[in-house]
Amino acid sequence: MSKLALRDEILLQVEKPARYIGNEVNAVVKDKDTVSVRMAMCFPDIYEIGMSHLGIQILYDMLNSFEDVWCERVYSPWVDLDKIMREEHIPLFALESQEPVKDMDFLGITIQYEMCYTNILQILDLSQIPLLAKDRTLDHPIVIGGGPCTYNPEPIAEFFDMFYIGEGETMYRELIDLYKDSGKKGESRIEFLRRAAKLSGIYVPMFYAVDYKEDGTIFGMKPTEEGIPETVKKEIEMTVSDTYYPMKPVVPFIKATQDRVVLEIQRGCIRGCRFCQAGQLYRPVRERDVEVLKGYAVEMLKNTGHEEISLSSLSSSDYSKLPELIDFLIDECGENYINISLPSLRIDAFSLDVMSKVQDIRKSSLTFAPEAGSQRLRDVINKGLTEEVILKGAAMAFEGGWTRVKLYFMLGLPTETPEDIKGIADLSNKIAAIFFETVPKEERKNGKVQIVSSTSFFIPKPFTPFQWAKMCTKEEFIEKAYLTRSAIKEQLNQKSIKYNWHEADVSVMEGVFARGDRKIAAVIRRAYEKGCLFDSWSEHFHNDVWLETFEECGISVDFYTTRERSLDEVFPWDFIDCGVTKNFLKKEWDKAMEEIVSPNCRIQCLGCGAAVFGGGVCYEDKN
């Protein structure tokens, strides 16, 4: 076993030292003398969150299946260790070898949410790697970004040597071979990057220049050299039943957020909710073969010893073999005392039946995500859930013994009126009323029903029909939350309804980063230098520092959030081709304004553009 990077005295004074020691079950340790490429894969948040992310587990498994590569993991040191590492100039290390990240060939960083941007700088800084790509030399690792936020990589472009746009299974082998070849030929760093920029899915920001109009919007973005592609097309794995999947995921010592086997049953979503970025980015829907999944489940449970398995997808109810898969899991898991967790199921007779078999009804709650309070607004956002379906589902659930219901809504959606907001209170009240109608007094075991209604603030995201939408100001958001609260207080069953709302400050910042351009990078760097870190942790988010930094850098928050965007505006992310066309998104935006719903992919193809990938739901029943 290798020596730990941190001295005992340090490990004994930080919270949860097991975050930093590696050596977990199924961690891959190779002899560094037998590999030619070393890589650190990073999730820029604490270990417990990073270890719960499936994407990194897939990449870790795939990269380590390459004999010439050793891939290790690295996560953000929590603030206590961060302080010590800075004071003592201890370089950030990878968990498996406990050796410095700066000595690796590649540092891959997955970027799952905008509020981790300062953590990316922490990772680079603690690793003793220059923050700006242009300041790096051959002695530094190639820093690659990946994940959903890289569909608008511009606010963080100058921190990365390259971005890998799309799904990781397809292009890493080629990239690594190119790196080895470039090394053999003794090429410069820039020459390697130049060659990499020509690979499909690879975006190397330094080879692109952005021109701005006088009003601050983008005039155009062009490659600075001949041979560099104008658009970067997302990578996608079309053979999802025959690709890399981690049969031996690493089992953390400390309890991770996802302390279970995760079975990804499909990618993509047929639904096309207009606010949802994932629903567009991961098109087309590709289902995994049910027999393959059964095999994975058994194998992964055996190799990890986990006592729970969870299905993962954007909308599990749309998986065509769901009943068969669940029956198999119930048989297989029941006798081995393994729990089954089923998130993102639509509430109907089937799902209630399944849930009553796999969960303790007394302890579990039902979740509905109407997202908007009125049918009108649900039509605008293309959320196909009707009040009738919700109330019917709730009635069935109450009959089945459930007494707790969670409801998720968004505030600040395009075209929203006070009436729509009052609809949130109204719907919550109707669900409570259904309970009292459905369950006779003598059968109300816990006495009453508990409805928890939560609202988050709508943030327009790139590659959605709402990418043109005006976002609300913080004040507008707060006003909407107050209106929701007072409307709920007015309800007959208000005692059964609990209302939670998300913080507005951080939503505004997320809005800036989501649709930001290259100019935002200076603000992120300055805010980091002023101590901003772990911005997704509310106790560490300093809104005042952020606002002050925007001002200092002469950057307007409103330009990115509340500004009306014209339909012909060039967006910072327009150079990326995710399959779904801008034209399709425009049509959906127009339909939203007309309150017209769109059918899902299985009912009717709307020609979004994703058929270009030649498979998945676009070609179902067409063979």
Next chain:
Amino acid sequence: MKIRIKFAKSGAIRFVGHLDVMRYFQKAIRRAGIDVAYSGGFSPHQIMSFAAPLGVGLTSHGEYMDIEVVSAASASELKDSLNNAMVPGMEIVSVTKLPDDAMNAMASVAAAKYTVRFREGYEPDFDWETQTAAFYARPSIPVTKKTKKSEVEMDIKPSIYALESVKDENGQGVIRMMVDASSSGNIKPGLVIEAFLAENGSTLSDFALEITREDTFTNAGTEDEPVFISLDAVGNEF
């Protein structure tokens, strides 16, 4: 069938706390395919009991847990399959079958034996190796034991069953001690060393000690005339 498992903990995993070690073993038992017994009720869990929690950072040659199995071929097979499911630093030392009337691991614990080393740069500034005997010869050793709520004055001398300075296998001076580890009277080795240093006009700084639990014992004698035997001496081969 009740099974007592003795294990050793060293290396990086010494930074994994007691509750996480329990979770680790629940998963290891599944990986090893052991036919473990589960409790009844809505959320069944493996029937498992640990002897004495080991603090974060300590290593041990003598940790114990009891599990209940529905079936098991032999002790050696159980030991091998568990060892195959371990991470570096965790080792199953022995597997024995407990008599039906045996007390569970936690209730059985009476004493523990420790080896204490001073980390490099943290050695006391007096001749501690020769002073140990004099310290242990004192009729009483008063200390202030801090709990969450208050500070209690107490004499720990009756709770120390042996204390000496010896050389370890590398010729390095260490302190060995046997102290009360029962749930009602547990004494941490650090507390003893702190009293020893205080007695000699020195103070114990944080992180100075490297502590190894050598073994955990139960009392096979009486309260007045204890006979300490290893926890796995209670069980039998099978």
